[in-house]
Amino acid sequence: MKCRVCREPAVIDVRRHNAAFCPEHFVTHCREQVRRSVHDHRMLEPGERVLVAVSGGKDSLALWDLLVDLGYHADGFYLGLGIDRYSDESVRFARAFARERSLKLHEVDLRDDFGFDIPAAVAVTHRSPCGACGLSKRHLFNAVALEHGYDVVATGHNLDDEAAVLLGNVLRWDAGYLGRQHPVLPAAEGFARKVKPLVRLGEREMAAYCVLRGIDYQVEECPMAAGNKHLGYKEILNALEDRSPGSKAAFFFGFLERAHPRFAADATHEREALGACRECGAPTTTDVCAFCKLRVRAS
């Protein structure tokens, strides 16, 4: 295989683009895909302060690297989940990345700052580990961004993540989730803008980007994610992709172009019905937000 650009030996193929790349031009390809996502969806404006949600995994560290490389003022935010050795290791990758590049990393720890961790939350509620984790992340990414005056929260959701979530949403025909599934969620009362600049890049591309850029990341899977339904959706989608390259991109970008506008009103109605949590002030449909309920029960 030869690099599409320079004809030197390729180290990675991207079958949905019918292309292969040498290390240098693969990194250029990733930057170009992020630049295009940011431009096409008007994710970021020059001079805006970006808070990157960093887990220590490949996607979030690659995203942070790419945004800084593209000239954005991007700081990181790491949330300690208290998942034993897994969390101990993940924070080390996040801190090392920030330290080596002299970048600012905010840290919040569920156990130290809110009196519970994900294993405790799972033990006392009926939530799945990924449900409790996702709820805590969404709440605290937003809260920390607002507290520190960031214009936007950037998350490392890639094409595979979005295609898997879309498959789950379609299987349940969940109109509210379908309306909210977009690379940009605009700012609103109580909400920072949220953007997903990696949506044009697959999971395999992000892992390759880290290897080629020398970014150390946590390869091990979260022990509490075993059996997670999105992992199953990803396996199904990868089986499709192997037979028919481009399937995931066609599924997700076809949805954005042709179906998302039909569901957007459902998400708008949900946001219009929100009030303020009496505990923390975060937007919620009930008197007390889901995160505060979780905190009270689990701590």
Add this chain to the structure above:
Amino acid sequence: MKITLRNPKQELDVRGPLTVVALLQRLDLNPESVLVIAGDELVARDARLDDSAVVEIRPVISGGAP
């Protein structure tokens, strides 16, 4: 060649030479779900791996909270 698999960690000996795609077929792995790293170098699916190669097959799928 020495093969290391991750999640869960497992070490295998496989007789080479083999192309990357043939190795993945033999191990019943989807090329969309892994990277293949020979020594410290990322290798494309048509790369030939000789019998003395030290190879890591790294999963790329991460799950958890969307």
